[in-house]
Amino acid sequence: SDFTIEEYDTGGPTLYGHPMAEGAMAVAAAPFYYTEVYCSAFPENCFDQRPPPYLEPFSSLGGIPILFDQNGTRIDSVDRKKPDVTAADGIDNTFFQSDIPSDVLNGVDPDPHPNFFGTSAAAPNVAAIAALIQQARPGYGPGEVYSRLETTAADVTQRINEDYTLVPIASGRDPWSGHGFVKADDAVPPLSIAITNTEATSVDVSGSEEAVRLTWRLVGSGDETNVSEFVITHRYFGGEFRERARIEANGAGEYTETIEDLPVGTHQFRIKGVGAEDTLLVENRVRTTVRASEVNVTAYPNPFSGPVNLSVTLPEMQGNEQEVTVRVFDILGRHVATPIRDGTI
Structure with a gap:
């Protein structure tokens, strides 16, 4: 080839859009098998025993300034310090992406379930931990929940490069991992009641x-x-x-x-x-x-090819009016219609 790509890998920040929105929490990703628990169980998988977790090579670098408001008017530069935290990806799910073979990484993932990689997989883990914080402290506002996630996070000091070598990143809060790797056991406060x-x-x-x-x-x-x-x-x-x-x-x-x-x-x-x-x-x-006594209402003949009219007659209430919802399901149990939603009788 007589040409080279000179404008592809600038090494600059790439995190932009809705993760930078005011009040949003942007989440970086680290593969689950390169976290403290898994590196302790499978030390041969990790890099020269350097302390995990290790950031994914595709996890975005923060630092893009906001220069315009929503109307396109120039404003003073705003830097929102993203991402905020890091969480695990490569998590199990029931249908998305593919399973890590059991003979890869010394059998770190022996189950048959697909593994979901990406910051889109890491973010729901943080949301789940935030929900546990909210459950333990119902009076917390968003800022207090964010503070628990951030102040208890473990520092991330290594990221995986494109050639699968480790590159050090700054200690403390940084534009690669934010405040660090969220730890549920530390972030969720103990239940006093x-x-x-x-x-x-x-x-x-x-x-x-x-x-x-x-x-x-x-x-x-x-x-x-x-x-x-x-x-x-x-x-x-x-x-x-x-x-x-x-x-x-x-x-x-x-x-x-x-x-x-x-x-x-x-x-x-x-x-x-x-x-x-x-x-x-x-x-x-x-x-x-x-529940009342069970009543089965079916259309006959079934199956049918043309339109079918279903009539539902409800008894007159003997007291205050009540809300009524009627739902229709097919023979496979699939919800196909709601002819009455929150009606009153």
Whole structure:
């Protein structure tokens, strides 16, 4: 060949677009088999025993300045310090990409599941850890969740080059790995209190349409259980949550409450432990389905080639109006239509 490519690999930053949006968290990627746990189990896979994790060769370098606003007007240069953190890719899934053969990397991945590589695979791992943080501390805002992810991250000091050699990167926060590799066990704060063993069971109550008995346990110790009462909210199918009951809390232990006058259908309950001025301290959710006697309605003949009219007749309610949802499924159980969504009778 008489030509060479001179404008391809500039070595400059390439992270741009929505990961640079204000308030977004941009995630770099490191293969799972080049992390501390796997390098300890398979040391022969890692590079000269240099401390992992190692950044993927395709993980983008941050540092592109923002020079224009959304209208194209020139603004003072803004550098948003991306990426924010690093997480593992090459994770198992059920359908996407292909499996790492069991004879590769000394059998580091013996299962048959496909492995998903890329920053698109790493980002959901961080989202899952963020959800655990939010569950442990329901009162946290986005900034507090981000802070837990960033301040507990492990420093990343090596990245894999295109020739599969290691290249050192700066210690501390850097434009390759951000604050470092997110560690779930450090990022998720310990539970000082929790609502556990949550159950919802249909029960018969005289004079009530249908009823569900909720049971739960508040765990914790000492002053950490500053829950003054439980607020139970309820929603029917996809409706809004509405408050149904308040129960005084008396420290750690078992609690129960029966919610009456529930129509047939799917119900979700949120049990919130609150302190002074209804400050949310802890919560849990439980879902149950109240069923009537089963009725099968089919179109005949089936299968059919032309249009079919299905008629659904609902009984008149003897109390407050109720929301009704009617869904139609084919013989394979696939949802094909919702002729009535959140209607009322």
